[in-house]
Amino acid sequence: MPFISEAASAIKSRFGFLDQASEPMPSVRSSPDLFKSAFKENLRDDHGEGSVNPSFELSEDPSFWKDHNVQVIIRIRPLSTSEISLQGNSKCVRQDSFQTITWSGHPESRFTFDLVADENVSQETLFKLSGVAMVDNCMGGYNSCMFAYGQTGSGKTHTMLGDIDGGTGRHGVNCGMTPRVFEYLFSRIQKEKEARREEKLKFTCKCSFLEIYNEQILDLLDPSSTNLQIREDTKKGVYVDNLTEVEVTRARDVIQQLVQGSTNRKVAATNMNHASSRSHSVFTCIIESKWEAQGVTHHRFARLNLVDLAGSERLNKVKRRQKSSGAEGERLKEATNINKSLSTLGLVIMNLVNISNGKSLHVPYRDSKLTFLLQDSLGGNSKTIIIANISPSSCCALETLSTLKFAQRAKFIRNHAIVNEDASGDVLAMRMQIQQLKKEVSRLRGLVNGGAENHESDVWTVSFPGSPGSFKWEGLYGSVSPLISDKRASQKKEYEVALVGAFRREKDKDIALQALASENQAAMQLVGAKERSLVFCCLNLKNSFFFFYNFLNI
Numbered sequence: 001m002p003f004i005s006e007a008a009s010a011i012k013s014r015f016g017f018l019d020q021a022s023e024p025m026p027s028v029r030s031s032p033d034l035f036k037s038a039f040k041e042n043l044r045d046d047h048g049e050g051s052v053n054p055s056f057e058l059s060e061d062p063s064f065w066k067d068h069n070v071q072v073i074i075r076i077r078p079l080s081t082s083e084i085s086l087q088g089n090s091k092c093v094r095q096d097s098f099q100t101i102t103w104s105g106h107p108e109s110r111f112t113f114d115l116v117a118d119e120n121v122s123q124e125t126l127f128k129l130s131g132v133a134m135v136d137n138c139m140g141g142y143n144s145c146m147f148a149y150g151q152t153g154s155g156k157t158h159t160m161l162g163d164i165d166g167g168t169g170r171h172g173v174n175c176g177m178t179p180r181v182f183e184y185l186f187s188r189i190q191k192e193k194e195a196r197r198e199e200k201l202k203f204t205c206k207c208s209f210l211e212i213y214n215e216q217i218l219d220l221l222d223p224s225s226t227n228l229q230i231r232e233d234t235k236k237g238v239y240v241d242n243l244t245e246v247e248v249t250r251a252r253d254v255i256q257q258l259v260q261g262s263t264n265r266k267v268a269a270t271n272m273n274h275a276s277s278r279s280h281s282v283f284t285c286i287i288e289s290k291w292e293a294q295g296v297t298h299h300r301f302a303r304l305n306l307v308d309l310a311g312s313e314r315l316n317k318v319k320r321r322q323k324s325s326g327a328e329g330e331r332l333k334e335a336t337n338i339n340k341s342l343s344t345l346g347l348v349i350m351n352l353v354n355i356s357n358g359k360s361l362h363v364p365y366r367d368s369k370l371t372f373l374l375q376d377s378l379g380g381n382s383k384t385i386i387i388a389n390i391s392p393s394s395c396c397a398l399e400t401l402s403t404l405k406f407a408q409r410a411k412f413i414r415n416h417a418i419v420n421e422d423a424s425g426d427v428l429a430m431r432m433q434i435q436q437l438k439k440e441v442s443r444l445r446g447l448v449n450g451g452a453e454n455h456e457s458d459v460w461t462v463s464f465p466g467s468p469g470s471f472k473w474e475g476l477y478g479s480v481s482p483l484i485s486d487k488r489a490s491q492k493k494e495y496e497v498a499l500v501g502a503f504r505r506e507k508d509k510d511i512a513l514q515a516l517a518s519e520n521q522a523a524m525q526l527v528g529a530k531e532r533s534l535v536f537c538c539l540n541l542k543n544s545f546f547f548f549y550n551f552l553n554i
Ligand SMILES: Nc1ncnc2c1ncn2[C@@H]1O[C@H](COP(=O)(O)OP(=O)(O)OP(=O)(O)O)[C@@H](O)[C@H]1O
Pocket: 015, 016, 017, 018, 019, 023, 025, 076, 077, 078, 119, 150, 151, 152, 153, 154, 155, 156, 157, 158, 159, 276, 277, 278, 309, 310, 311, 312, 389
C-alpha cells in the first residue's frame, strides 16, 4: 500500500528516525547475548543467523505480574556513527548481568533493574519479554501502560514504534512495540472469542492518539482541534475531553490510526519546524469485553497507554544549537517545556516512592499535563512498564547516568492495579454473587487481621465508602525493618484495594437488588390494581346481567 509506505517514511522523519544511510548503526558482533535458548531462534529470525554468543541468561519470570505492578527495563542502543567519530568505542556503561548495569564514571555506580537489554536484544525479543505480558494483563481487565523514557536520540521511538510496515501485514525486523502489541492483542481476542463462544463473548476496542506539545494537548486524529482539556470522572477516571476515539477491529486499523496520527504530527513539524522529540505522544486503546455466565452479564474494561516521551536535552546545548541554526526562541521554549514536564514526572515518582516508604506527601500530578494524564499509570490503578533508553557512549555519560537514576527511582513506585470488572443479571444470580462477595470480604478481613503481627502501638482503623463497617489493621509501622514495613505497607494497600473493590461491587449489587425489589413491589401493586378493577368489572357485568334478565322477564 503506497499510502502506508509514504506515511511510514513520514513517521520516521516526524518521530526523529534518522535515515540508516545517514546514521548507520554498526553491528556489534562481540557483544554478549542476553537470551536463554528459548529466545535464540527469534534472534536468528531477526538477524538472519545466530551470530551472537550468549553470556547472560535471561530469566523471564512468568509470575512477575502477580506480585508486581511496575516493571523497569533498561534498553541500551548501539553506538551511533557520530558517537564513534566523537569518542570512538569508549562506553560509559558496563553490563554485569541480565539485571545489573554499572555506570563506569566517578564514582562508579551499579544499578539493578528487572531487565537490562543490550544492543543485541531485538525488537521481537523485547516485545516477547514485555509486550506479551502487557496484552495479557489488559485481557485480564488490568489497566496497562508502557512508556519509553530517555534523552534525545536514545531509541524511544525505535522501541515504541520502530519501522511500520502496514502493507504486508508482516513485521520487519525493526518493527517496534506498538504494532506488535496490537497484532498480538487482536489474535488473543480472536482466540478468546472462539474458545468462549457459548458465553457470547464480545470485544470493543477504541483508540485515540494525542500529543502534548508545549503543555497543550493536541488530537493527532483530528488536527483541527487544539488545546484539549483533561477531565476527571469517578467512573471514567482521567480522560481528555473531545478527544477522537476510533473503533478498531484488527491490527491493521490500529496501524492506520498510528500512520494517520503520525502524519498529522509531521505536518505540524513542517509548519512549525519542530521534531518529533519535541512532544510527548500517547496512544491509548480502551478494551471492553462483555460475556454471559450463569445468568449474569459480565463487563470488563482495560485502558492501554503507549507513551513515547519527548527526549530530554540540556538547555545549554539547545542554546548553542539555536545560535548556530539561527532558530528563534521556539526551540528553547520547547526544550524548557519538555524539561519542566519531565522534572515534574521525576518529582511525582520521587514523592510516590517516599509515600510508599511511609511519608505523607503531596503528589504534584497536576503540575504537568503529562503527569495529570498518566496519574493512573503512576501510583494508581495500572500495571506499568517503563523502558528507559540509554546511549552507551562516553559522550552521553551524564545523560545516561541521569536516566539510570530516574529508572532506579521508578522501580520503587507501588501501583495498585485491580481488575476492572462488573456484573449485572437476575435476582437469583445476583444473590449468589453477593454471597460469594461476602465470602471474599470475610476471607480478606481474615487475611488483614490475622496476617499481620501484633504491634500494639500501630493499631488503626480503616473504613471504606460503602462498606458495612470498619476493620482494624494492626502492626504496620512497628519496630520492623524498612524493607518488611515496605512489604507490609504494599500488602496492606493491596488488601485495601481488593476490599474497596469488593465493597463497591457488593454495594452495587445491593443497589441493583433494591431496585429490582421495588420494581417487583410496583409490579405486585399493579397486579393488585388490575385484579380489583377486574372484580369491579365482573360485578358490574353481573349487575347488568341481572338487570337485563329482570327486564326481559317483565
Ligand atoms: N536498539 C536499537 N537498535 C538499532 N538502532 C537503534 C536502536 N535504538 C535506536 N536506534 C536508532 O537510533 C536513532 C535514534 O533513535 P530514536 O529516534 O528512536 O530516538 P528517540 O529517543 O526517540 O529520540 P527523540 O527523543 O529525539 O525522539 C534512530 O536512527 C534509531 O533507528
